Amino acid sequence: MAQVFQATPLGSQNAQQYLLYNIILLILWFGVFPWFYEMFQLWRYQSQVSSFLNRLRFFMNNNISQVMDFIANKVSEDKHLIEGRIRDLMEMVIIEPTSIEPEGLVRKYKMLVSSYNDRLERDVIRLMPSLGNNRPMVQNFTNVIDVLRELNFIYKVIDHYYRLAMKYKSYYLLIQLAAILPLLKEEIDALNGSVPVFLKGQPIGDSAGPLTVFRFKNLCSDLNVISNSVKDTYLASCMFKDRKIYLVKAEGPGGTVGHLDDAIKYIYEGINARPRLMITIDAALKLEGEESGSIAEGLGVAMGGIGVEKFNIESVATKYGTPIYAILVKMSMPEALNAMSKTIDEAVNKVVERLSKVVETYTEPGDEVVIVGVGNTIGVAQ
């Protein structure tokens, strides 16, 4: 080495060797190694994304098998036909209404969401007529189809970009895909874990809102159910510390989120009540530094989704000048979609205590209060 790097007079054999050695090094360092590095990185990200897609495909097939096993003894229809139809439903697309003219957009969204839910429920009943009389089972099965559709959608989008990246050997597209994989993995694990929970009809983390209303109801007296007022929605009135409370939640124990906005509109315009306060309770996604089951209070409508019901509730509350209070139960996405953990179960008891304090603190005896348990009421009746 020392000999090679030694300064040698030009024209000698050593000088030629020195030049050749440096040219080879130059080609290696700036030509071969970067190319090799890029190829290696490309292969590395490619293997990550393809492994992820294989895993996702396995999850989908495994979930469909679980569904088929679950219904094996419950329905009499042809199993192959059911499986084929489930796969068709997984491909169902929902086309968002155009927003180039925003007038009436919320009403269009509401109609679209209602049509989607009705269509899915009717398809499930058509697929398995023997389930027709068991509404909670139909609703739970609709939730399962929804989860499978979501998994299928994620698979197709990732697969699309993966194929594009491979087609054009796009290094940067693959990097972007690989970068979002850990986040997607969490979402997919959450969705994957929710299928058996929906099939069994267990309460999930998102049921924290409806469960709070259920437990609060036990503290009230003079319960009066206002029946058949709004589809899939439980509406009742009761007395708590001399305040008249209107309880609103989705009607369980089937998996549904109900039509809470219609129920609230009914309270104001059907019953002509004038509540002093409206309190919404919902599960909220926690930030990484926050603890599961921690509780936050605030103002505004605590409600996720595309915002249709939230908009309608805000509109009614604004029209009648009712302040809206929010209580949030923090949890991660896997906790929100999977069987309710003990931490969340215990947090609901604390929410009930806080709710009682909020009602006592911010209202006077004789006032009317609306309490809304937001979320999927699977496994929680009334």
Next chain:
Amino acid sequence: MLISVDLYTTLIPVIVTVLTVAVLFYAVSRDLRNVLAVSGVRRISEYVTLRCPTCGYVKVREFKVGDYVGKVDDEKCPNDGSSLVIVGIGKEQANA
């Protein structure tokens, strides 16, 4: 030989190659672990909390398909014979 070879010129490429292979192996195995890892095997116990609406007696038992919060259970309260009501369903996890 065209290029003179001594201890350094042979040893350095060997060391660099070994290190590169080790780093590559670590990088690939870490990637695959991140993408494919299934969170540790966990024991999950799904429980149901039953409560007597009359005396407040509480009992916890295993979850069965068909249970839901608000369901009046077949089980009776040992104190007053009232039917117990399911007031909570949850799960506990522990690393196996």
